[in-house]
Amino acid sequence: MKANWKWWFWLLPWKWHPKHRRETAAPAPTVLPLREFVYLDEVSLKSLLVSQQGELATEFTDQDVLVEQAEVSSKMSVAPKGVGAEIGSRFQSTSTLGRQTLRKSVAQSQFKTLLEMESIDIRFRSNGLQDGPTSAEDLAQTDESAHSIHVDRLKRGDLMELEVELAADPIYRFNLTMAELSDLAKKYPEMTNAPGSAEVMEQIGPVSRMLEQLLVGLVPIRSRCLNLTLVEHNGQSYVARTSVAESLGLTTQPIDVVGVTDLDQYWKDVRRVLFAHGSFKMLCRVARDGLHDDWSPVKGAEVLSELAPQFPGLLEAAGRTEYRTPTDARVEKQREALAKALRLFASNLLDLSTPPRSWEECEGLDALISAQSDRASSASGQRAAFDAVAELVSQVVPVPPSPEQLQEFRQDAREVTQLRFSLSQIPAEAVESTQKPRGPEKLLDVEIVAIYW
Secondary structure (H helix, E strand, O other): OOOOOOHHHHHOHHHHOHHHOOOOOOOOOOOOOOOOEEEEOHHHHHHHHHHHHOOOOOEEEEEEEEEEEEEEEEEEEEOHHHOOEEEEEEEEEEEEEEEEEEEEOOHHHHHHHHHOOOOOOEEOOOOOOOOOOOOHHHHHHOOEOOOEEEHHHOOOOOEEEEEEEOOEOHHHHHHHHHHHHHHHHHHOHHHHHOOOHHHHHHHHHHHHHHHHHHHOOEEEEEEEEOOEEEEEEOOEEEEEEHHHHHHOOOOEEOEEEEEEEEHHHEOOOHHHHOOOOOEEEEEEEEOOOOOEOOOOOOOOHHHHOOOOOOHHHHHHHHOOEEOOOHHHHHHHHHHHHHHHHHHHHHHHHHHHOOOOOOOOOOOOHHHHHHOOHHHOOOHHHHHHHHHHHHHHHHOOOOOOOOHHHHHHHHHHHHHHHOOOOOHHHOOOOOOOOEEOOOOOOEEEEEEEEEEEO
């Protein structure tokens, strides 16, 4: 029998009790990446946004208005003996609360907007990856994909997201080291008391100021790319994801990312991020087509290249040079001179005997002379070294030499080998420097928009 439901049935209070309501699952919260910036070029960021949107909103205004109104009214009427009286009162209160919130669009929100735009193609992004190629042939046949691209198809202006081991170029680290040493020498003059230190500090100051002038406030970056590598297949070069190349067992060559950054655009102290060799993400644009073998980190030197074409190359080589202090060179020179003097001194003593004794007959003489190198820095140490050699030689010669002969042989050995009594008597000389070896490298020249993690 069909139930005859009354319309008022749906108005019953128990019908709307919470246990009778349809339960709906709450939507899962959207998980957003935690992004922290260490560098952001806001000019480049806004230029990219304007190129896609045509206009850029910089301010947003939210206004909430609340109006409250209350009214109280009372009336009284009294009419005794024909006399009427009426009292009335009315109270009205209107309260308006206005609240205006002004919020500026900060650079972080603009960067998030840029990444979420569907009209912008960001190569090698880490999210939304597809299945990679299963063989080297598949990698080579794909002209352009999310996992690889031919080197010749890397064009100026392409937007890329890279993972790098962030580090400054060696020339910047070299300049910063010299600047720090120069400042420390001014604050702590006792640092220049060591022999040769004063000359080094006098040369460091002008060189550091010159490099700072040529860097024109820019910080050159030379970072190892972690998510991309260079692979060769059938005579063709491809830039591929490192994970894909390793899974296919291909021979790879590392890629270094180079570019210049503005010192004022760093959000943290550069010493915290450029010298820690940490892993960061980098949003950048290709500055030159393809990959390259050379790059000039000091942009101010390009101005002088017309007068001195070799000048930029010399600055680049200076960043790869290992330097030693003049004090170390003097110590080594003094040690070599003492060893030669002791050998000549021992030979004269062995030839003095009749018949002359051979070097082999004096067992342990070579080891003894080698052990005296630490005594070369002072006159007392050198005298002790000569006495130790004279004592050992006297054990194999029939007649020990006289004190006059020992003094004569010592003096002769000093003059021949130019052995000095102290390091201060050695004239200052240019320190021989050696360049750090740098193997074949492939450089990706980029314009850096943001560095974050």
